[in-house]
Amino acid sequence: xxxxxxxxxxxxxxxxxxxxxxxxxxxxxxxxxxxxxxxxxxxxxxxxxxxxxxxxxxxxxxxxxxxxxxxxxxxxxxxxxxxxxxxxxxxxxxxxxxxxxxxxxxxxxxxxxxxxxxxx
Numbered sequence: 001x002x003x004x005x006x007x008x009x010x011x012x013x014x015x016x017x018x019x020x021x022x023x024x025x026x027x028x029x030x031x032x033x034x035x036x037x038x039x040x041x042x043x044x045x046x047x048x049x050x051x052x053x054x055x056x057x058x059x060x061x062x063x064x065x066x067x068x069x070x071x072x073x074x075x076x077x078x079x080x081x082x083x084x085x086x087x088x089x090x091x092x093x094x095x096x097x098x099x100x101x102x103x104x105x106x107x108x109x110x111x112x113x114x115x116x117x118x119x120x
Contacts, residue, residue, distance in 0.1 A: 009044040011037055076116055083108055 011033065019032035036042050048056070076097060077087045084107075085100050087093050100106060101113050108116075 009037075010047055011042060011044055015039075015042045079112060079116065080108075083112075 016029075016032050016036045019035040020028055021032070022028050073091065073094070077089070080087055080097065080100060087097050087100075097116075101108070101116050106113065
């Protein structure tokens with residue numbers, strides 16, 4: 001409830017989209033929301049609790065970190081491939097990468113070895 005005795009409810013945008021008649025702007029969006037809200041078949045959604053919002057944020061951040069880690073692993077694999085070292089895909093072969101970087105007789109340039117060690 002707001003301070004003006006209005007009942008505040010959330011409506012999914014997918015229920016509003018069919019009622020947008022013209023170009024997208026605030027006035028046309030508001031008109032489409034009013035039309036959609038008057039339909040009996042339109043379902044409203046409950047707002048998320050603070051706990052649900054926090055969990056969603058943590059999940060999104062974890063997903064982002066996993067994607068970044070995968071990008072870094074693939075970039076390192078590509079760099080090593082340039083020097084003739086083929087590493088299979090997957091985190092299970094990460095130890096092979098570390099072994100190549102730490103090998104005393106490695107043919108990798110020292111600059112690359114030093115920079116790639118920061119991944120570990």
